[in-house]
Amino acid sequence: MNDKVNDKVSDDRVIYLDHAATTPVRPEVLEAMLPFFTEKFGNPATLYAAGSAAKDAMETAREQVAGLIGAKPQEIYFTSGGTESDNWAIRGAVQALRKKGRHIVSSQIEHHAVLETCHYLVEDEACEVTAVGVDADGLVSPDEVAAAIRDDTVIVTIMHANNEVGVIEPVEEVGRIAGECGVQFHTDAVQTVGKMPVDVDAIGCNMLSISGHKIYGPKGVGALYVRTGTRLARFMHGGEQERRKRSGTSNVPGIVGLGVAAELARTELETERTRLTTLRDRLIDGIFKAIPDCTLSGPRHKRLPHNAHFCFKGIEGEGIILRLDHHGIYAATGSACTSSTLEPSHVLLAMGRPHEIAHGSLRMTLGQSTTDADIDKVLDVLPKVIEQLRAMSPLYTPGDCDCGEEGCRKQRPETSS
Ligand code: PLP
Secondary structure (H helix, E strand, O other): OHHHHHOOOOOOOOEEOEOOOOOOOOHHHHHHHHHHOOOOOOOOOOOOHHHHHHHHHHHHHHHHHHHHHOOOHHHEEEEOOHHHHHHHHHHHHHHHOOOOOOEEEEEOOOOHHHHHHHHHHHHHHOOEEEEEOEOOOOOEOHHHHHHHOOOOEEEEEOOOEOOOOOEEOOHHHHHHHHHHHOOEEEEEOOOOEOOEOOOHHHHOOOEEEEEHHHOOOOOOOEEEEEOOOOOOOOOEOOOOOHHHOEOOOOOHHHHHHHHHHHHHHHHHHHHHHHHHHHHHHHHHHHHHHHOOOEEEOOOOOOEOOOEEEEEEOOOOHHHHHHHHHHOOEEOEOOOOOOOOOOOOOHHHHHOOOOHHHHOOEEEEEOOOOOOHHHHHHHHHHHHHHHHHHHHHOOOOOOOOOOOOOOOOOOOOOOOOO
């Protein structure tokens, strides 16, 4: 990233804490991609040497992506990103399993790529969706998923980790239940792949969505893992690409970049996960220590290593973002897709947070460029920002926290998980 961002360390360094929204392309990734725009521009569908060079590079990328999630290369299909992968998995399963039924099991905290696909299928394709809720920690109950599955259920789709609050869902149990019921299971792993170990066999999923730009790869490229034997209709109609399942001339530079990003993520996974968890915990502890009336959204120990999501009583998340921006700190209120709207997050509402608390959310997601000095700066600036905003807010009265626990002054106690 790091160079650009790090160049500014000593003076007005920008502190980028929005890695769940997107990540910069790593120099190694860019370097690997560049020749495929110019001298290696061949179409992989052609038979001459330039075409086979592009095809070979794509197959290497397929192996690299498969290697990151414990899959076989032939089970990886390249797409234009997480949104397409989610759309394809759900719509493709519904179409392929028409004779079985039209019922989908999902959750209330899915990314809009899943929520809106389900909405479309209900409105236009006469499907029925059971969206299971979550508890106050943002966790789906596998028992509720089991209870929601019916004879006509064609797919269960539950995300691996939530993009806003960073809570990691019990997908292994969901996968086991879906398998026992003979129902296909898809998981949106856009936020977990490359951040924590992801193994398609341990999860027991039929399909899993991946996005390149969340793992220091390029935007506009991703993949759908499809377990051999999964019933899935083709998504794009046209040429024979991706074994006739996803037509369209392949985005070779993007795919090569995704492959290298996946390979780097695999080799650095444990070191980076440990480093980010330590930084994240220091950030969380520091915020609790310095700022009253705030709650961590979700449990500390079932969350993504790089995610710290808080709600601050009595103020608006947008105000916090703008003031942090003024100090060169980039953060978000929640999902990248809703950050321009003033709607409270559907995830926080599903977790039972009252509207006024859900409005005061701040998501900080750390990444490769994040240093100890960044955390120090945030811990210096953020308490002042919150104090200033609260001083101006007619909504803020110091006192009990609105986390729901009587007498809680500033934090929800650590949960056991
Ligand atoms: N799913 C989740 C959980 C995400 O966080 C995102 C992006 O924010 C997507 C899907 C969409 O991925 P893409 O931006 O590659 O379309």
